[in-house]
Amino acid sequence: MYNILLIDDEIIVREALKVILKDMENVEVVGEAASVEEALALIESNSPDMTFLDIKIPGTDIVYLIKFMKRLKPKNKVILLTDYGSSDFVFKALEMGADGYLLKPYPQKDIYKIVNLYLSQVSSHTENLEQIVEPFIDYIYKEDFKNSKEQLKAITEQLTLVCANNSHALCPVTNSIIKGLGTICREKQLLFSKRLEWKEKIQHINANTFESTMLCILEDIFKTMKDTESIKEIKVIQSVLNYIEKNFQKGVTLEEAAEFVHLSPFYLSKLFKKELKINFVNYVTERKIQKAKDLLESTDMPVLNIALELNYQEANYFSKVFKKIVGVTPTDYRKEKKDNPNSTAHLLKRNNYIPNGNWYV
Numbered sequence: 001m002y003n004i005l006l007i008d009d010e011i012i013v014r015e016a017l018k019v020i021l022k023d024m025e026n027v028e029v030v031g032e033a034a035s036v037e038e039a040l041a042l043i044e045s046n047s048p049d050m051t052f053l054d055i056k057i058p059g060t061d062i063v064y065l066i067k068f069m070k071r072l073k074p075k076n077k078v079i080l081l082t083d084y085g086s087s088d089f090v091f092k093a094l095e096m097g098a099d100g101y102l103l104k105p106y107p108q109k110d111i112y113k114i115v116n117l118y119l120s121q122v123s124s125h126t127e128n129l130e131q132i133v134e135p136f137i138d139y140i141y142k143e144d145f146k147n148s149k150e151q152l153k154a155i156t157e158q159l160t161l162v163c164a165n166n167s168h169a170l171c172p173v174t175n176s177i178i179k180g181l182g183t184i185c186r187e188k189q190l191l192f193s194k195r196l197e198w199k200e201k202i203q204h205i206n207a208n209t210f211e212s213t214m215l216c217i218l219e220d221i222f223k224t225m226k227d228t229e230s231i232k233e234i235k236v237i238q239s240v241l242n243y244i245e246k247n248f249q250k251g252v253t254l255e256e257a258a259e260f261v262h263l264s265p266f267y268l269s270k271l272f273k274k275e276l277k278i279n280f281v282n283y284v285t286e287r288k289i290q291k292a293k294d295l296l297e298s299t300d301m302p303v304l305n306i307a308l309e310l311n312y313q314e315a316n317y318f319s320k321v322f323k324k325i326v327g328v329t330p331t332d333y334r335k336e337k338k339d340n341p342n343s344t345a346h347l348l349k350r351n352n353y354i355p356n357g358n359w360y361v
Contacts, residue, residue: 002119005046006032007039008054008081013106017052020108024115036060043069048076050118052102055082070097077118081106132158133173137180141187145222152218156211170210174202177214181221189232194224236261237275240268248287251311254280289325292318296334303330 004021006014006029014032021027031046033039036059043051051069055062066078080094080101094101100114136151155173178199185195198217205213243260244252257280258265272280288310295306307318322330 001028002026002049003028003030003047004115005030005042005048005051007042007051007057008032009034009057010054013054013081016106017111020111021115024112026119027115036065039065040068043072043076048073050077050079050115052079052081053098055080055101066097079114133176133180137177137184140181140218140221141184143222143225145218148218148222149215152211152214156214159207159210170205170207174205178202184221188225188228190224190228194220233271233275236263236268236271240272244284244287248284249291249310252284285321286325288312289322292322292330293326293333296330297337306330 004027006017008014008017011034014034018029018032021029030048031042033042036057039053039057053062053065053069057065069076069078077099078097080098081104082101083104102110102114132151132154136148136155139148139151159170159173181198181202182195184190185192198221201213201217239261240257243257247256254265254269258268261268263271269280272278272283276283278286292306292310295301295309296303301309303319304315307313307315310318312318312321319329319331322333326333328336
């Protein structure tokens with residue numbers, strides 16, 4: 001809705017204007033004044049999009065009044081109401097900041113024309129605003145903080161052209177942002193409480209606080225996404241470790257583990273290396289060798305059987321891998337442990353630390 005003020009000392013003029021404006025969509029007369037004192041109070045207490053101002057309203061310098069109105073509400077369109085004998089004053093007033101004028105007896109078509117001209121300008125700017133919200137949301141979804149901030153500046157600049165002091169003009173923008181953030185929260189599984197918190201803050205934004213408030217919200221969104229991603233990554237790695245523990249003796253592969261947690265092998269490989277400081281294949285190999293050591297210490301199984309138990313089809317290859325990691329062959333390892341009866345290394349442990357010290361299996 002677009003707010004209009006009427007400032008004219010003749011009640012019949014105000015009533016006529018109200019009748020005409022009542023028939024227009026998205027337009028509302030939110031106040032009227034018959035004197036300068038009433039006009040000043042009316043302007044200070046409202047956020048008009050347009051003001052119809054009688055150029056001969058008693059008790060003031062009209063140019064001063066226009067300058068005051070523009071200083072207080074810069075985006076308010078001031079339309080002068082005058083007659084044919086006031087052309088000099090009209091041109092002077094236009095030079096000092098008025099946006100247009102209507103000549104008595106104010107034909108209905110002229111009123112429609114001047115109001116619709118303004119409405120079309122605001123509508124155009126509003127459409128542009130809604131269009132630049134989309135890439136803003138897209139940059140957030142892609143977790144591109146730099147471009148998100150740049151797009152926020154673009155939205156703020158556009159807002160200053162449209163609705164510096166008019167909260168109703170913010171609604172399409174804030175609604176689009178709330179809707180976009182809702183989609184991001186669902187798809188990225190962000191906390192519902194955070195979504196409500198951001199929505200509450202956005203709903204109370206005005207044109208003056210838009211950029212600073214949105215920047216704070218933006219920083220919180222990216223922090224929340226990062227924290228959420230870390231939690232998700234921890235859950236993924238723990239699931240993979242559990243999967244490996246149940247299947248490593250059968251020769252689990254990166255592709256099988258990736259399919260188990262619904263990730264690409266490439267992404268899982270990078271994530272695994274980042275979290276455990278060891279690549280997937282080497283980790284599985286070390287778990288196999290640890291199991292081999294346990295079997296060598298606690299059983300009399302032949303080395304060939306242990307190799308087959310761990311999905312090594314050739315005992316020689318198994319021995320080569322074992323020696324590379326442990327430093328001795330499986331046979332020598334068993335002999336060393338038997339020669340040291342005080343060793344407690346053969347006792348199986350219920351939980352094992354992974355090399356980076358942050359994980360249990």
